[in-house]
Amino acid sequence: MSEESTSTLWTVVGKAEEFAEDLGSCIEMGGEQIAIFKLSDGEWYATQNMCPHEKKMVLSRGLTGDANGEPKITCPLHKRSFSLNTGECITDNETSCLKTYPVKEEDGKVLIQFG
Amino acid sequence: MSKENIVVIGNGMVGCKFLAAMLQKDVDSRFNLITFCEEPRPAYDRVHLSEYFSGKTAEDLTLQPIDWYTDNGITIHLEDKAVSIDRENKKVTSAKGLEVEYHTLILATGSTPFVPPVPGIEKEGVFVYRTIEDLEGMMEHAKKATKAAVVGGGLLGLEAAKATQDLGLESHVVEFASRLMPRQVDEEGGQILKDIIESRGLSVHLNKATTDILGDGKVEGMAFKDGSQLDVDMIVVSAGIRPRDELARESGLEVGPRGGVVVNDQLQTSDPSIYAIGEVALYNNFIYGLVAPGYNMAEIVADQLTGSEAAFTGADMSTKLKLIGTDVASFGNIETTEPHKDIVITDPVKGLYKRLITSEDGKQLIGGILIGDADAYGNLLQMTLNNIELPEDPMQLILPAGSGDAPAFGPGALPDSAQICSCENVTKGDICSAIENGATTLPELKKCTKAATGCGGCAALVTNLLNHQLKEMGHEVNTDLCEHFSHTRQELYQIVRTTDIEDFDTLLAEHGNGGRGCELCKPAVASILASVHNDKVIAKHNHKLQDSNDRFLANIQKDGTYSVVPRVPGGEITPDKLIVIGEVAKEYNLYTKITGGQRIDLFGAKVNDLPAIWKKLTDAGFESGHAYGKALRTVKSCVGSTWCRFGVQDSTSLAIEVENRYKGIRAPHKLKSAVSGCTRECAEAQSKDFGIIATENGWNLYLGGNGGMKPRHADLFASDLDKETLIKYIDRFLMYYIKTADKLTRTSVWVESLEGGMDHLRDVIIEDSLGICDELDKQMQHLVDTYHCEWKDAIEDPEKLKRFRHFSNSESHDPTIKQVLERDQIRPANEEELAKA
Numbered sequence: 001m002s003e004e005s006t007s008t009l010w011t012v013v014g015k016a017e018e019f020a021e022d023l024g025s026c027i028e029m030g031g032e033q034i035a036i037f038k039l040s041d042g043e044w045y046a047t048q049n050m051c052p053h054e055k056k057m058v059l060s061r062g063l064t065g066d067a068n069g070e071p072k073i074t075c076p077l078h079k080r081s082f083s084l085n086t087g088e089c090i091t092d093n094e095t096s097c098l099k100t101y102p103v104k105e106e107d108g109k110v111l112i113q114f115g
Numbered sequence: 116m117s118k119e120n121i122v123v124i125g126n127g128m129v130g131c132k133f134l135a136a137m138l139q140k141d142v143d144s145r146f147n148l149i150t151f152c153e154e155p156r157p158a159y160d161r162v163h164l165s166e167y168f169s170g171k172t173a174e175d176l177t178l179q180p181i182d183w184y185t186d187n188g189i190t191i192h193l194e195d196k197a198v199s200i201d202r203e204n205k206k207v208t209s210a211k212g213l214e215v216e217y218h219t220l221i222l223a224t225g226s227t228p229f230v231p232p233v234p235g236i237e238k239e240g241v242f243v244y245r246t247i248e249d250l251e252g253m254m255e256h257a258k259k260a261t262k263a264a265v266v267g268g269g270l271l272g273l274e275a276a277k278a279t280q281d282l283g284l285e286s287h288v289v290e291f292a293s294r295l296m297p298r299q300v301d302e303e304g305g306q307i308l309k310d311i312i313e314s315r316g317l318s319v320h321l322n323k324a325t326t327d328i329l330g331d332g333k334v335e336g337m338a339f340k341d342g343s344q345l346d347v348d349m350i351v352v353s354a355g356i357r358p359r360d361e362l363a364r365e366s367g368l369e370v371g372p373r374g375g376v377v378v379n380d381q382l383q384t385s386d387p388s389i390y391a392i393g394e395v396a397l398y399n400n401f402i403y404g405l406v407a408p409g410y411n412m413a414e415i416v417a418d419q420l421t422g423s424e425a426a427f428t429g430a431d432m433s434t435k436l437k438l439i440g441t442d443v444a445s446f447g448n449i450e451t452t453e454p455h456k457d458i459v460i461t462d463p464v465k466g467l468y469k470r471l472i473t474s475e476d477g478k479q480l481i482g483g484i485l486i487g488d489a490d491a492y493g494n495l496l497q498m499t500l501n502n503i504e505l506p507e508d509p510m511q512l513i514l515p516a517g518s519g520d521a522p523a524f525g526p527g528a529l530p531d532s533a534q535i536c537s538c539e540n541v542t543k544g545d546i547c548s549a550i551e552n553g554a555t556t557l558p559e560l561k562k563c564t565k566a567a568t569g570c571g572g573c574a575a576l577v578t579n580l581l582n583h584q585l586k587e588m589g590h591e592v593n594t595d596l597c598e599h600f601s602h603t604r605q606e607l608y609q610i611v612r613t614t615d616i617e618d619f620d621t622l623l624a625e626h627g628n629g630g631r632g633c634e635l636c637k638p639a640v641a642s643i644l645a646s647v648h649n650d651k652v653i654a655k656h657n658h659k660l661q662d663s664n665d666r667f668l669a670n671i672q673k674d675g676t677y678s679v680v681p682r683v684p685g686g687e688i689t690p691d692k693l694i695v696i697g698e699v700a701k702e703y704n705l706y707t708k709i710t711g712g713q714r715i716d717l718f719g720a721k722v723n724d725l726p727a728i729w730k731k732l733t734d735a736g737f738e739s740g741h742a743y744g745k746a747l748r749t750v751k752s753c754v755g756s757t758w759c760r761f762g763v764q765d766s767t768s769l770a771i772e773v774e775n776r777y778k779g780i781r782a783p784h785k786l787k788s789a790v791s792g793c794t795r796e797c798a799e800a801q802s803k804d805f806g807i808i809a810t811e812n813g814w815n816l817y818l819g820g821n822g823g824m825k826p827r828h829a830d831l832f833a834s835d836l837d838k839e840t841l842i843k844y845i846d847r848f849l850m851y852y853i854k855t856a857d858k859l860t861r862t863s864v865w866v867e868s869l870e871g872g873m874d875h876l877r878d879v880i881i882e883d884s885l886g887i888c889d890e891l892d893k894q895m896q897h898l899v900d901t902y903h904c905e906w907k908d909a910i911e912d913p914e915k916l917k918r919f920r921h922f923s924n925s926e927s928h929d930p931t932i933k934q935v936l937e938r939d940q941i942r943p944a945n946e947e948e949l950a951k952a
Binding site: 013014018019020021022023025026027028033036039040050054056057058061062063064065066067068069071072074076077079081090091092093 | 558561562565598599620630631632633634636637638658659660662663664666667671673674675722918921922923924925927929931932
């Protein structure tokens, strides 16, 4: 990975087996809170942990699911749903978009591209 | 282009409404708005004037703060009244000598109280009830007075009488006519109203013409035409209103023979550049003495001035109000001279009077009066205004609630103006037009109307309304749980029972539509699995289905912390256990509050601390209170015959037994219960899903009550039961509810949706009409026998304990949580405080 610039560095955030399936976990990285979701078909998603609606760090404790095939996360506070692919709010047009991060599993480790 | 002056004389509620309407409609800012206000403060809410006595300040009642006028470019002349109109030169002159030219003039001078010319009326201690200054005078005088009389038994008079009573005075109402509220109610209604008002400690004197106010300079009494006298040292006159038409009169505008500025459909006076609105306007020989028609007039004039067509066509004078704690409503025409039929229900004991006036063929509602219980007002008014054909037996419409056969009004019967979502102020009309424009699912409706996106408390009502409207429009109503399951909750429950499927993934694969599930079906299926198998809700295969509350066995709060509620069965707790709760709260810095269900709620717990908190509580003998689950909350109780001198049974012991029997059982929604030891009902059992009230001979069982957003009194299901029968009936009631109710439906709504209602429940539970009682009994016994404390399970399992962390890569708490102190306890920091920190 030495040829890549620092902004695209992948950082290991934990062992894949430590992440519960279909649930979220929150990791701390560079002072930011990132929610990581491992879905049952082996897909990984990472978004900001803060729900933009009332700015609380709770998305990792929400429910995962899908809307018409689009994987989503639903906030536990007021049930707003966000696309895990794009971070867009599915419930209304006013709530702002989630920041998303590239995330992958390699050799049993979970890596995230942060920066 | 220079702007045109619009001058508004009078800054009362209607004048202010006109200004607000102009600001909204005059999008090109074509006009200068200028208003004269003779009072020292801008317009305030006269409708709620009495609240000034109960602690509201003049600021609270103010409609728009003074800044609103200046910020919006309105010139307001306070404490200055218009004294003449020069119509030829289109100029208004004020008392302070200001001269203002107008292009258009609006008369919104309102009315003054009519003070009958009784000798002595000028004496000290006589008041009218109109302005804040009047009220201040009354309050001052009341300090040295003991007895007050209100002259006039109309709406305002009764309100004034209540106000004098609240000031600590002995209170009398003196009415010239033979009944109270002569304009709104008939003889019989007036009699019941009199009884109600006298039962509240006010004296009512009818057929009394006041001939003299007695006293030497100060009020000492009243003399009446019939020779009687009444000793009082304060009098409030509320004998009707007189339009303030003197300016109009002096400037030569046409006025009515008994006052009021004559206006046409455009609300123009005899001078087309002068309009009159509100209580000064005489339309069709009628003065509209209510605020709503005045507001309507203000909007209509504003529309015309800004280029829209609008006309006044009269207004409905229906009213509903709370008068001295009693509902009083009248709607439609109650003084019809056409042939008609009357349907009357009276109950002098309960203080109920309801009268419907129908067309001669009984098909149309012409008007009516409701006293004591005006719940049906909205529906009846809509039926009257829209000429909705009456049902065959219209009396059903006014039968007291809970009398069994009264037809339940679905959302279809609500008026369009009914507010469905109070957080976002969304009316039924808003929702219906969104549905007509193509929103056919709840998520779509939420998106375009914002209904149910605040607290979410109205989601069930919105869904009901959606289904109702879709049916009306000929659409098939979709009762699917969500896009992942084309089944209702009831159907899924049956599938789980008959197939013994024990996990979500299998259920989705074999009976669903694919996908990953969602926030709707996952918790619903988790609840069904728990109701059927009583598996642990945080067992591995269930854990991922649970909403945050069930997942962390605690209630998530607005700042992402949790609340902790240990079970306190029946509200009975030892001092030692109280001390433990206190110690835990202190150690973890938790906000402590007593709940309505007789237990103690500890707020502000961080997710990482939950296991340690519960370890301490569990060690002291506490169990989970399931405040986080769709499950039994508490069984509230009074102390019953053990301590209370009125108690006839031991309500506390029964409450504890009932709470322990049903604790932890998952249901379509939360369940609340209570046991009262006598008919005084201190435990408020009739507001619970199932409530028990002791009798001399046993226990009465009430079902389907609710104290929440749509309160419902529980219905008496069976009387004088022995304990075994009582428990058996509750077992069956709960199990039948769990089996058949829709997701997130409380028992109150479920009971109302059952065809046959309480009678059907009695057939099923007592007569076993469906032949399922044996099965219901067994299923309930299974759930009771397999109870486990979820928190005890969690803290004994290291794997589960790992889940209670905010970060998976650190042991830290969420650093963004900020709390501040208020009244010696923590609370979440508000936005302002967070911004500062």
